[in-house]
Amino acid sequence: MLQTNDLNIKYDDRLISYPNIDLKIAEQLLITGRSGSGKTSLLNALGGLQKPNEGDVIIENINIYGLTQRVLDQFRGKNIGFVFQRPHFINSLDVISNLKFSQYLVKNKDEQLIHTLLDKVGLIDRKKARIHELSEGEKQRVSIVRSVVNTPKLILADEPTSALDDQSCEIILDIIKSFSKENNAKLIIVTHDQRLKNKFDEKLDLDALKV
Amino acid sequence: MLLKYSVKNIITKPLSSGLSVLLMGVSIMIIVLAYSTMSQLASNFNKNANKVDLVVGSKGSGMQLVLCNVFHIDQPTGNISMESIQFIEKHPFVSLAVPISLGDNYKKFRIVGTRPSFIHELYKANIKEGELFEKSLQVVAGSRVAQELRLKVGSTFTGSHGVGESVHDHGDFEYEIVGILEKTGEVIDQLLLTPLESVWDVHPENHQKGSFELSKEKLDKHDHHHHDHHHENALNEITSLLVKYNSPRGKFTLPGSVNKKSELMAAEPAIEIQQLFELIQPAVDILMRLSWIIFGLAMISVFITLLNSMKDRKYEIAMMRAGGASSKKIFISVIFESIIISLLGSILGVILGHTLMELLSGLVLSNYNYDFSGFLFYPVEFLFILGSVFIGMISALYPAYSAYKINIAQTLKKS
Numbered sequence: 001m002l003q004t005n006d007l008n009i010k011y012d013d014r015l016i017s018y019p020n021i022d023l024k025i026a027e028q029l030l031i032t033g034r035s036g037s038g039k040t041s042l043l044n045a046l047g048g049l050q051k052p053n054e055g056d057v058i059i060e061n062i063n064i065y066g067l068t069q070r071v072l073d074q075f076r077g078k079n080i081g082f083v084f085q086r087p088h089f090i091n092s093l094d095v096i097s098n099l100k101f102s103q104y105l106v107k108n109k110d111e112q113l114i115h116t117l118l119d120k121v122g123l124i125d126r127k128k129a130r131i132h133e134l135s136e137g138e139k140q141r142v143s144i145v146r147s148v149v150n151t152p153k154l155i156l157a158d159e160p161t162s163a164l165d166d167q168s169c170e171i172i173l174d175i176i177k178s179f180s181k182e183n184n185a186k187l188i189i190v191t192h193d194q195r196l197k198n199k200f201d202e203k204l205d206l207d208a209l210k211v
Numbered sequence: 212m213l214l215k216y217s218v219k220n221i222i223t224k225p226l227s228s229g230l231s232v233l234l235m236g237v238s239i240m241i242i243v244l245a246y247s248t249m250s251q252l253a254s255n256f257n258k259n260a261n262k263v264d265l266v267v268g269s270k271g272s273g274m275q276l277v278l279c280n281v282f283h284i285d286q287p288t289g290n291i292s293m294e295s296i297q298f299i300e301k302h303p304f305v306s307l308a309v310p311i312s313l314g315d316n317y318k319k320f321r322i323v324g325t326r327p328s329f330i331h332e333l334y335k336a337n338i339k340e341g342e343l344f345e346k347s348l349q350v351v352a353g354s355r356v357a358q359e360l361r362l363k364v365g366s367t368f369t370g371s372h373g374v375g376e377s378v379h380d381h382g383d384f385e386y387e388i389v390g391i392l393e394k395t396g397e398v399i400d401q402l403l404l405t406p407l408e409s410v411w412d413v414h415p416e417n418h419q420k421g422s423f424e425l426s427k428e429k430l431d432k433h434d435h436h437h438h439d440h441h442h443e444n445a446l447n448e449i450t451s452l453l454v455k456y457n458s459p460r461g462k463f464t465l466p467g468s469v470n471k472k473s474e475l476m477a478a479e480p481a482i483e484i485q486q487l488f489e490l491i492q493p494a495v496d497i498l499m500r501l502s503w504i505i506f507g508l509a510m511i512s513v514f515i516t517l518l519n520s521m522k523d524r525k526y527e528i529a530m531m532r533a534g535g536a537s538s539k540k541i542f543i544s545v546i547f548e549s550i551i552i553s554l555l556g557s558i559l560g561v562i563l564g565h566t567l568m569e570l571l572s573g574l575v576l577s578n579y580n581y582d583f584s585g586f587l588f589y590p591v592e593f594l595f596i597l598g599s600v601f602i603g604m605i606s607a608l609y610p611a612y613s614a615y616k617i618n619i620a621q622t623l624k625k626s
Contacts, residue, residue: 040624041620044619044620044623044624047533049533049619049620049623050619050620069537069538070537070539073532073535073536073537073538074535074537076533076534076535077534077535077536078535082530082533082534084530084623088526088527088529088530088623089527089530090216090219090527090530090531091223091524091527092216092219092220092222092223093215093216093219097215097219100212101212101216101531102534102535104212104213105531105534105535105536105540106535146534150535
């Protein structure tokens with residue numbers, strides 16, 4: 001499960017107070033808000049990328065900001081998968097090596113899973129391709145595969161569809177949602193992309209909050 | 212996997228990585244070349260210098276005396292008479308005194324008039340084929356001369372005047388090879404050895420002379436005893452006398468008493484060679500400094516390459532951090548890159564240095580009469596490589612640190 005307690009994060013000299021979140025296994029939550037509403041800061045805090053100014057993030061009963069940096073790095077690698085608006089990869093490595101590298105970071109060697117996942121997103125033929133040879137949509141699909149190669153308990157996606165056309169947006173959203181279900185991973189998407197609004201049952205609108 | 216990542220990062224940027232490797236390679240090459248040349252020169256010179264304790268010749272430059280008569284690379288000085296050196300041969304502290312007489316060459320290889328003790332006692336060389344010379348115009352050839360000029364026992368040749376370039380041929384006198392020596396790796400390999408009488412016979416116009424300086428006075432003086440063959444006598448002249456002591460006390464008494472004579476001079480090879488190296492040393496130092504400058508450039512190149520690379524890679528590094536890579540791991544991967552570049556560069560340098568050394572050894576051989584090899588490796592070269600890797604690591608510290616302290620959230624936000 002994922003819980004937050006009284007999160008307060010400083011953003012552009014303002015202190016934003018967030019409502020508490022409580023997410024069970026395989027639950028999916030859409031967080032919306034216009035830019036500047038503190039969506040990404042919230043996601044970073046949830047993912048253990050940036051310590052909030054106040055409050056706790058508890059994942060699987062562990063207060064993640066109570067961990068040492070090294071243990072937190074490992075915890076993140078094992079339990080949290082990230083998908084960002086602009087996917088970044090190790091440019092010197094090909095697709096499959098990038099995915100293997102993600103597994104290597106947490107000492108996971110499930111190469112079969114990589115193949116299965118690449119197959120599911122229709123990129124098994126592109127496994128030896130260099131990153132710069134992929135289209136934006138393909139890159140985003142690989143980044144979704146990367147977010148689940150270590151079977152995380154939580155997938156955090158920051159504007160995963162904003163840079164994509166409607167068709168790709170649809171495909172990407174389907175993939176993320178199905179991967180999270182198949183892996184019993186909680187999913188949180190933060191976005192300002194209106195196209196996603198009706199695709200989720202659980203929603204949190206940061207614009208409705210008072211600063 | 213981390214190593215693979217570092218290697219791939221280097222391969223992805225072949226130009227900048229290549230530049231770093233090349234600069235490092237060239238600097239190490241110069242160091243290896245200078246070091247290798249100096250140590251081989253030193254070991255060759257010292258080996259030969261230790262064979263002779265003292266060279267006695269005519270007044271002039273001590274270094275020239277040594278270079279000419281021990282190493283056979285410089286022009287002969289003047290001549291001295293056999294009479295003037297008799298006291299040395301009888302000196303109680305002298306175990307061996309070998310006269311040599313220079314003046315002619317055959318295809319640039321020196322013809323050295325001497326006694327059998329030059330071969331047996333001074334250089335302890337063995338005869339591989341044939342026998343020792345007994346009569347005038349018989350020649351024992353050093354192994355390299357025989358090999359280069361394809362001389363066999365029974366081959367004949369005529370000498371030319373001078374020790375280097377041919378000035379004129381002594382067409383009337385035909386030398387005959389009677390023996391060939393085994394390879395010693397020393398200067399004797401490059402010499403054609405013949406009895407002292409040969410030199411006197413080939414130069415009938417001034418039979419006392421081993422080499423040059425025809426003085427009218429001496430010509431007149433000895434005109435009256437002109438024989439077909441000349442045997443050693445007190446009035447004959449030689450170029451120098453090579454002396455070995457039987458007691459360390461020789462060193463303190465003999466040079467002094469030789470130098471007192473108006474026509475003689477004594478030079479100690481060990482001291483002259485020491486001075487020679489002191490003369491060469493500044494040139495070597497300049498070369499070394501040059502190589503350090505290039506090495507410094509190589510390190511700056513490593514530094515800039517990595518620092519730029521860190522800027523290009525900050526998003527992927529942030530992404531790796533998000534994916535569970537500890538900052539320590541990122542730091543190590545950057546250090547790995549510099550280690551690989553330094554290792555490649557320094558190994559390239561060692562290989563280049565030795566290849567060039569081997570290519571240049573022919574040149575060195577003709578200049579110094581010594582066999583040089585590009586394939587003599589020194590343990591210190593291992594230190595060069597280790598040192599380069601260490602310094603490469605240090606130049607990667609800051610780039611690695613800049614990657615180490617990347618703020619994941621901030622960096623990803625900027626993208």
